[in-house]
Amino acid sequence: MALPPSTKPLRADTERTVRAILEAAERVLSANPAATMEQVAEAAGVARTTVHRRFASREALIGALSAWAAQRFHEAVEAARPETTPPDVALYQVTANVLRVKIGWGFAMGALPTDAPEVASVHADVLARCERLFARLRDTGVLPPDADLDWARRVYYALIHEAATQAPDTDAAMDALATRVVDTLLRGIGTRTTT
Amino acid sequence: MALPPSTKPLRADTERTVRAILEAAERVLSANPAATMEQVAEAAGVARTTVHRRFASREALIGALSAWAAQRFHEAVEAARPETTPPDVALYQVTANVLRVKIGWGFAMGALPTDAPEVASVHADVLARCERLFARLRDTGVLPPDADLDWARRVYYALIHEAATQAPDTDAAMDALATRVVDTLLRGIGTRTTT
């Protein structure tokens, strides 16, 4: 049972269990990617056999976890409407939204390269949107005309990844973190006066 | 035999084998951290039992691998003389040297948190040097007086990590990469004219 997205409406019971397992898997696996199913089960507060009843194999569990996180990820990017908002606003919004997801679902999102077509397509879609956003940033003059957009995007990803290692408690801190990422991306950490 | 650094001078034979295993381990494990000893052995062109003869356990192998890489890492930083060179020069030199090591020993360096005291002390030492270097950069005016040095250092690490995913073939490309890292760190990727 690899849980094909829409089998049948799950019983309230089951839904709770599945979520508990996914959340536990995220926590446990992010701490130790080689953790066993038993550790996940224990963290979820269920028996090991229950995990196996919901997810046929370890592979299936990780697949479902990736799919779940990919869904959230996609929503986070969607919600920022990066195609229609002014690019600098979009950059900030996307950053803030993605950070929110990435904190707490860090393992599921990028830990290991997922081959599930569903997840891959989400990542590809987000990648394309990101590239378009950066192109718009360049055309708007936020980035120089000769900017290496691929490098820019990779630096952006890396900064988000780095920022996500801190888990701010308040919403204000979250916003401050997003601001810092955008700021560092665009202006670096050096003194502006020089050169 | 966890290969305590200086047991006795190894036979020419053995030395070659050990190196082959370490190099193979780096390649195989960076592709798949959960790879088996057999895959490592195969990649090294030796029998699985030979790997076990040289490294008592999987743990020991990874430990030795980390120690080996830590050694190179330390040398790379040392060679830049970051305490005595002008800080901006040192920043560039350290970047270039570390990149050289990190490309090709990426797994062994940061993949998983090593608890070996030897490795930890190297990382701690490098961390301290890095902090001092950044403090000097701030005092020299390269970084603003109110710069968050911890964030700066983390961004620096992240950029190096990102840059190391490209493996330039020529020495010139290596230097260009280091330049790009330093440049992005200090100035970001945005247009300089604005704000």
Next chain:
DNA sequence: ATAACTTGCAACATCAATGACGCATGTTCT
């Protein structure tokens, strides 16, 4: 209430990775 479903528990089967030997066949060193 009751049928359908889920869970925990315990037991079992499997399987792959790890690690250890002994021995015949090379290599290395002196």
Next chain:
DNA sequence: AGAACATGCGTCATTGATGTTGCAAGTTAT
């Protein structure tokens, strides 16, 4: 050349993770 050592190969033991099944007890939905 000859002693000392390393390697490949086959073999075996162990262990831990994975996955399955049956059943009694508890939930959910209608």
